[in-house]
Amino acid sequence: MLVDISNAVGGYLHLVFIDKFNGWVVLGLVAQVLFTMRFVVQWLASERAGRSVVPFSFWSFSIGGGALLLLYAIKQQDPVYILGQLFSLFVYFRNVSFVLKERRANRASGGA
Structure with a gap:
């Protein structure tokens, strides 16, 4: 029984990480x-800063990762x-527009 489970798990891992490995998996x-890097930064x-900063x-990283994940999801038809x-x-993109708007306003008012 333990050997059967081990073979099943090994077969599953081989299927997922070896047989199905292709360029789309690399993109994903x-x-x-x-x-993940967005959370690291x-x-x-x-x-x-000793406080929550974004x-x-x-x-x-959110836009880059999200765009590539969207492409991957479209390919996978998910x-x-x-x-x-x-x-x-x-x-x-909406948050980026807020950040850029705030930066423009700060420059116009002579702020940082």
Whole structure:
């Protein structure tokens, strides 16, 4: 019984990580790394400041990772991830527009 479970698990892992490994999986992995990096940069910026901070690079990684994950979801024909990433990308771009608007206002008023 234990050997059967071990063979089943080994077969599953081989199927997922070897047999199905292709360029789309690489794209999905790169997208996931970009998406994860947004949390790393946010965490490091917050640790340095001693408070919660959302640096601009958080939004850059969010857009890059989200766009690649959307492409991956479209290729995989996954409606859950397609809709989720479309909405998320809207939110990321909206936040970037707020950041850029605030920066323009600060420059116009002579602020930092």
